[in-house]
Amino acid sequence: MKNAAKPAVAAPRPEISSKFNAAPAPREPPTKPAAQKAPPTRPERERDRGGAPRNAPTEPASARSRPGVPTGPSDRRPTEPTRQPDAAPRTRKVKKIVKRLKEKPTLPPDLAASKSVFFRKPGNESVVGSGTYGKVFKGLNVYTKKLVALKKIRMEGERDGFPVTAVREIKLLRSLSHKNIVQLQEVMVEANDCFMVFEYLSHDLTGLLNHPTYTLEAGHKKHMAKQLFEGLDYLHTRGVLHRDIKAANILVSNEGILKLADFGLARFYAKHHQLDYTNRVITIWYRSPELLLGETQYGPAVDIWSAACVLVEIFTKRAIFPGDGSEINQLEKIHAVLGTPNRTDWPNLVEMPWFALLRPNYRKPNVFEEKYKDQVTPAAFDLLASMFRYDPDKRPTAAEVLNHPYFTTEEPAPRQAIELKDIGGDWHELESKALRREKEKKEKERARAAQQSGSKEESHESGGATRDRERKRPNEGGDAQREAKRPHI
Numbered sequence: 001m002k003n004a005a006k007p008a009v010a011a012p013r014p015e016i017s018s019k020f021n022a023a024p025a026p027r028e029p030p031t032k033p034a035a036q037k038a039p040p041t042r043p044e045r046e047r048d049r050g051g052a053p054r055n056a057p058t059e060p061a062s063a064r065s066r067p068g069v070p071t072g073p074s075d076r077r078p079t080e081p082t083r084q085p086d087a088a089p090r091t092r093k094v095k096k097i098v099k100r101l102k103e104k105p106t107l108p109p110d111l112a113a114s115k116s117v118f119f120r121k122p123g124n125e126s127v128v129g130s131g132t133y134g135k136v137f138k139g140l141n142v143y144t145k146k147l148v149a150l151k152k153i154r155m156e157g158e159r160d161g162f163p164v165t166a167v168r169e170i171k172l173l174r175s176l177s178h179k180n181i182v183q184l185q186e187v188m189v190e191a192n193d194c195f196m197v198f199e200y201l202s203h204d205l206t207g208l209l210n211h212p213t214y215t216l217e218a219g220h221k222k223h224m225a226k227q228l229f230e231g232l233d234y235l236h237t238r239g240v241l242h243r244d245i246k247a248a249n250i251l252v253s254n255e256g257i258l259k260l261a262d263f264g265l266a267r268f269y270a271k272h273h274q275l276d277y278t279n280r281v282i283t284i285w286y287r288s289p290e291l292l293l294g295e296t297q298y299g300p301a302v303d304i305w306s307a308a309c310v311l312v313e314i315f316t317k318r319a320i321f322p323g324d325g326s327e328i329n330q331l332e333k334i335h336a337v338l339g340t341p342n343r344t345d346w347p348n349l350v351e352m353p354w355f356a357l358l359r360p361n362y363r364k365p366n367v368f369e370e371k372y373k374d375q376v377t378p379a380a381f382d383l384l385a386s387m388f389r390y391d392p393d394k395r396p397t398a399a400e401v402l403n404h405p406y407f408t409t410e411e412p413a414p415r416q417a418i419e420l421k422d423i424g425g426d427w428h429e430l431e432s433k434a435l436r437r438e439k440e441k442k443e444k445e446r447a448r449a450a451q452q453s454g455s456k457e458e459s460h461e462s463g464g465a466t467r468d469r470e471r472k473r474p475n476e477g478g479d480a481q482r483e484a485k486r487p488h489i
């Protein structure tokens, strides 16, 4: 209530209009502070009336002070220089703010002609991926000039309207926000087509690892691996299984930032109790032994197995278990490297639904060390060996992987691959497939030429060997994969 006492010492309030028009306060400080200026004497006031009736107000009601009510901020500043209520009115200068209109942006003709906000190059030129469910296009927001990836949701053959898998993917993606998870910006309907709009990343790991000249350095590889497991750790702690970890679903920006993509098979899982899920998930080369043996009660360890397969690819540029697409052959590929599993390694082995059905009639030794010890650093080898455990319960969690000496102590330290800015072009699985086709074509031509020149046998041998090495992956648009993606719907 400090202010309540103040109006008594306040200077007489000027009329509102004179407040605006008042001359600027004198430069020299007034000789007497406002509060001390004596109020005009009664006869003086009466003189000011200029013949008006006695009761006529001489100032607006708002300007009169009421006892007990603070009259305004000036009350709190008794030392403010006195404003002259009778100073000559001054015309108010209105500062004119002239808004200079921005120059109208003119779009280049191709962008201006774009029917969509997201400009796409005509034909197949803008296609960066063609997966199981439809094409992925590279688009340019004509206004912001930001790049996007447009994943078309395939509606053909959907009897029940919007595909439930797309609903699941969208719902899941909307609940995720992490630097190592691709960001879904919006869902767009355009001319009868529906698209998921993502931030655009210049490469995926398949494209990058198959780049004709660029190779990641050891520190870069470690940084990629670290980001992969950070993304996985985020998913698993939020109760999400990705269920399709593979190099083509791992995007890399032109600054070396890695992001997990393709949540078409992902789902929330029950952390504290076991539920049944379909085992027909994950592209077969990256599928863990328990899934191959029919397990339906699985958890995040299936993603750890797939991530370990990707890690081998990051280190060696080659898939570790390149099977022919069948479950039995895939298991054989695994046995050939890790040996046949036994009950000491994996006590639950015999409980697997298809254990009896797929029981191998051979015994194979574990040659993992022999094959990989010299290809990777000691800590990296130890980490890989811990993830390639037959028993899913013995595999480390993503958080444990991140605490492994490979990441924490072994040199070199992880280093972001900022050099990717200079590699030129975008490198996705699609480009590497095209490159491979090109290579195959050239080799065929060479073989034909060699045949014609008489050295038939020799050329056949070398061509065959390369063809085997460059063999088409079973997941590339094959029915097996499409099947694998379908059943969980």
Ligand SMILES: Nc1ncnc2c1ncn2[C@@H]1O[C@H](COP(=O)(O)OP(=O)(O)O)[C@@H](O)[C@H]1O
Binding pocket: 128, 129, 130, 131, 132, 133, 134, 136, 148, 149, 151, 182, 198, 199, 200, 201, 202, 203, 204, 248, 249, 251, 261, 262, 263, 264, 428, 429, 430
């Ligand atoms: N945000 C993106 N930026 C750049 N390329 C992408 C993006 N999302 C997907 N792609 C490319 O498209 C391919 C297919 O996309 P993906 O989401 O994996 O669909 P699908 O379920 O059909 O496999 C990927 O392998 C990748 O090369």
Ligand SMILES: [Mg+2]
Binding pocket: 131, 248, 249, 262
């Ligand atoms: Mg994919």
